Amino acid sequence: MKKFGLACILLFGAVLLYGTMDFPVYGDPHSPASQHVSDYYIEKTIEDTAVPNIVTAVLADYRGYDTLFETAVILTAGFACFFLLRRFRRPPPKFRLYRHLDTGITLIFEEGAKEPVDSDEFMRIDSQWVPYDLIIQKAAGLVVPFLQLFALYVVAHGHHSPGGGFQGGVIFGATIILIAISNDLRSTSRRISESISAKMASTGVLIYAGTGTLCLLLGANFLDYGVLSQLINVSPIMARSHGILLVEIGVGIAVSAVMIWIYYNLASAGRHDEGL
Amino acid sequence: MQEMMEVFLARYNYWVVIFLMMIGLYAMIAKNNLVKKIIGMNIFQTAIILFYVSIATKRDASIPIIGHGHDGHHAILVADYMNPLPHVLMLTAIVVSVATLGVALALAIKAYQQHDTLEEDEIIEQLKVEYLNQP
Numbered sequence: 001m002k003k004f005g006l007a008c009i010l011l012f013g014a015v016l017l018y019g020t021m022d023f024p025v026y027g028d029p030h031s032p033a034s035q036h037v038s039d040y041y042i043e044k045t046i047e048d049t050a051v052p053n054i055v056t057a058v059l060a061d062y063r064g065y066d067t068l069f070e071t072a073v074i075l076t077a078g079f080a081c082f083f084l085l086r087r088f089r090r091p092p093p094k095f096r097l098y099r100h101l102d103t104g105i106t107l108i109f110e111e112g113a114k115e116p117v118d119s120d121e122f123m124r125i126d127s128q129w130v131p132y133d134l135i136i137q138k139a140a141g142l143v144v145p146f147l148q149l150f151a152l153y154v155v156a157h158g159h160h161s162p163g164g165g166f167q168g169g170v171i172f173g174a175t176i177i178l179i180a181i182s183n184d185l186r187s188t189s190r191r192i193s194e195s196i197s198a199k200m201a202s203t204g205v206l207i208y209a210g211t212g213t214l215c216l217l218l219g220a221n222f223l224d225y226g227v228l229s230q231l232i233n234v235s236p237i238m239a240r241s242h243g244i245l246l247v248e249i250g251v252g253i254a255v256s257a258v259m260i261w262i263y264y265n266l267a268s269a270g271r272h273d274e275g276l
Numbered sequence: 277m278q279e280m281m282e283v284f285l286a287r288y289n290y291w292v293v294i295f296l297m298m299i300g301l302y303a304m305i306a307k308n309n310l311v312k313k314i315i316g317m318n319i320f321q322t323a324i325i326l327f328y329v330s331i332a333t334k335r336d337a338s339i340p341i342i343g344h345g346h347d348g349h350h351a352i353l354v355a356d357y358m359n360p361l362p363h364v365l366m367l368t369a370i371v372v373s374v375a376t377l378g379v380a381l382a383l384a385i386k387a388y389q390q391h392d393t394l395e396e397d398e399i400i401e402q403l404k405v406e407y408l409n410q411p
Contacts, residue, residue, distance in 0.1 A: 001306065002306045005305035005306035006306065008305065009298045009301055009302045009305070010298075012298065012301065013295075013297070013298045017290075017291065017294055020287055020290040020291075020294070021283065021287075024331075025286040025287055026286060026287060026289045026330065027334060027335035028334070028335070029334040029337070029355050031331060033331045033332065034332075037361065038359045038360065038361045039354045041360055041361065042340065042352060042357045042360065043352050045342070046342055046352070052342045052343070053340070053342075054342065054360040055341075055360045055363045055364050058361065058364045059368070066368065067368060070368040070371065073372055074371055074375045076375075078375075078378075080379045080382065081378050081379060081382040084379075084383065084385075085385060085386065160341070162339070162341070166367055166368070166370075167367075170371065170374075255371060258375070259374075262375075262378040262382075265382065266381055266382060266385065269385050269389065270385075
């Protein structure tokens with residue numbers, strides 16, 4: 001099987017390499033991919049939308065349908081992980097581990113034993129051996145606010161610099177995942193629970209689709225943001241810019257929430273009690 | 277020979293992409309472990325992303341963000357900015373690849389819970405035994 005696979009791959013590679021002989025050379029400004037609609041985007045974006053970042057304008061305005069359904073794909077992935085893995089009814093664990101924080105002693109509580117509540121003195125730890133890593137916890141806690149601020153900056157400043165809803169949302173989701181890795185899953189899901197992340201994911205897609213529907217109700221086409229100028233007192237071109245921002249915020253919320261949700265389900269194999 | 281080298285150097289981005297594609301496809305076909313297959317799928321997706329981004333480049337061009345965006349009308353030369361369209365397509369493709377990775381890993385976890393192994397041949401063996409033993 002391996003040799004057959006290797007032969008297939010080599011044949012595949014050889015055919016593709018032969019095909020590249022007709023391709024445009026690297027960095028060719030007149031390559032077919034850079035003709036047609038791409039020139040229009042570069043020349044007209046400022047006139048049409050007042051957004052200097054062409055990628056953002058194309059993403060949220062010219063190709064708004066594409067991005068809407070990409071966001072829906074991500075939401076579907078979150079739901080798929082949930083329905084594949086999540087288990088609500090589970091047998092109680094045979095034993096639970098608690099750490100006495102002052103002395104660092106690990107206590108084993110067998111099934112049925114009276115357990116301490118999570119307090120300042122006792123902390124529940126995962127059943128795989130988990131060292132007490134104060135430095136990692138505190139260092140991650142120190143970095144996370146700044147990372148989240150940066151994520152918000154990336155979302156909000158996507159019009160003028162590289163960035164946007166997808167990138168900022170992924171950074172924001174990664175900060176929550178960083179908290180979950182450096183502390184544990186239980187304390188993180190007490191802060192941002194699964195139901196909140198699921199609702200946020202749906203809300204993000206709803207903001208996107210709702211912006212489109214708002215344009216529809218105001219008498220224009222779906223996702224035609226220019227008509228939003230009736231609501232906010234700006235020119236139709238600036239209204240496009242603001243509409244793009246609204247949509248990017250929706251994308252950011254959806255992406256960050258789905259990242260968190262997928263992580264919760266994957267790290268604990270759907271049990272949400274302990275993981276990683 | 278000289279001519280061959282020139283052809284190669286002018287299109288080296290495709291060679292890199294095809295090499296990555298071959299690695300990913302080989303891992304998907306020949307590897308026995310499901311997680312290694314998933315890693316192969318991710319390498320393949322990365323190759324596609326690299327392909328799209330590399331065909332977006334123009335010689336001596338800048339990133340597709342228009343400088344001096346708001347102060348008056350400047351002439352915008354198409355040759356000064358890279359092609360934004362492949363960047364847009366890949367921006368969404370990256371996030372979708374993360375999402376498919378999540379679903380693939382969820383399926384792998386599910387398979388591990390059912391069969392206690394991630395090796396494909398052992399899973400197929402178990403399925404065969406199950407099939408033969410059913411009434």
